[in-house]
Amino acid sequence: MTNIPSSALIEQELRERLGALAAAFVADLEAQGRIVGPGGAIALEQLRTHVEARKNLPPTFQLAVDTIIDDCGYPRDAAVRVVTALQRKRLLCDDGEPESQHAFPSPSPDTSPVRGARVVQIGRPRPPFTAVPITPVAATPVDRPAAWTAAQARAVTLASRLREQHGEQAGVTEISPDRERVGVAIRAASLDDWTYWLTAIGAPLELRTWTAGYAQMALGSIDGVETRLVAHDVPRLLRDAELAAGEPYFLWGRMYDLSRGQLDSRGITWLYLGQRQENGMPLLTVRGGASALYPLTSIVVAHGHLTPVDAARTAPAAEQPAAPAGGEE
Structure with missing residues (x-):
């Protein structure tokens, strides 16, 4: 005997199949981004209406609405109503491009406002440009080669020559003219550096040096130009040599x-x-x-x-120097 399914079972099976089919259809729409949330259809319809309405509005109308929204803080619906009222009163041109925001437009004879009406200027006019006068500033005089004295020119020449001849020596920090003399600054690593520069600046044999802080100072002369040596660390080197x-x-x-x-x-x-x-x-x-x-x-x-x-070094017994001046017998 064959069992015939009841109508209730058939309806249940149909509901299950239709439910599965609907779920698959909804999932496909969601994957395509074609389903919106609750109230989304109304928002989309309003957006579509707004976009289509803007397409049909003249540029002047759109600019007026945007200006009222941005400057006055009105909602869009209120801004549209205000601009519509201005347009009805012929206070806003319906066609053509809006006037420049940086100038005051002159009303034409056929668009004169109604007597007693208040004209609304769309946009913010910019005040006319005012040229700012430029006051010349007096130049500060500086030393130029033309203003040098002959002595200063010789100092510049000597400084250049010393840099060319001795500028590559280790420890040199400065060789520069100082008005009518030349200044040399070094950082000595040994007393050989000190004696080298004493010769380089033309220091005399009977040299008088002095100590200034951590530097030893000396004066010399080359071609009539005074030279001044500032040798850092030399006082310490002299003390070390004295102790040794x-x-x-x-x-x-x-x-x-x-x-x-x-x-x-x-x-x-x-x-x-x-x-x-x-x-x-x-x-x-x-x-x-x-x-x-x-x-x-x-x-x-x-x-x-x-x-x-070396004191132990020997020399020929016959060497007899000429007696220096001031010697004792």
Whole structure:
């Protein structure tokens, strides 16, 4: 015997199939972005109506509505009603482009406002341009080569020459003209740097130097132009040399170690045997020569500054220097 399904079962099966079909259809619409939320249809309809209405409005009408919304804070519906009322009173032109917002329009004879009516200016007029007068400023005079004196010009030339000849030396920080003289600043790494620059600035043999803070100062002259040397760290280097020397003696910017032999410019070695003048000036004699003694100052003036050598170094016994001025027998 065959069982025939009842009508209730058939209706239930149809509802399930239709429900599944509807769910699939809705899911497809959502994937395409064609379903809006509650009230969305009304909002879309209002938006469509607004867009179509704007297409049919003249540019002047649209500009007036936007101006009232932006400047006065009115809602769009109220702004549309205000502009419509102005248009009915012939206070707003219906056709043509709006007037420039930066000028005051002149009403034409056929568009004159009704007597007693208030004319509404659309847009914000800009005040007329006013030229600002420019007041000339007096130029500040500066030093120019034409205003230099001959001495200043020589200082500039000498500074340029010193930079060209010695600018590559290590420790140089400045070589520049200072009115009628040239200033040189260095940071010495050793006393060799100090003695090098004493020669470079034309310092005399009988040099008088002085200490200023952490720098040793010295004056020289080249071609009639005064030079000034500022040598940083030299006071410390001189103190270190004094502590390291067996018999230190400072003379004219140099620290001598008289416990060592001193070589002059001719290659002759001088020795200090512990004797001095009454004023404390050391007396030196030629190694391997006669027993004549000469002041250190006289030797330096006659043969230049001395260079320390090993005291044990021997020299020919026949070397006999010319007696420096001021020597003692």
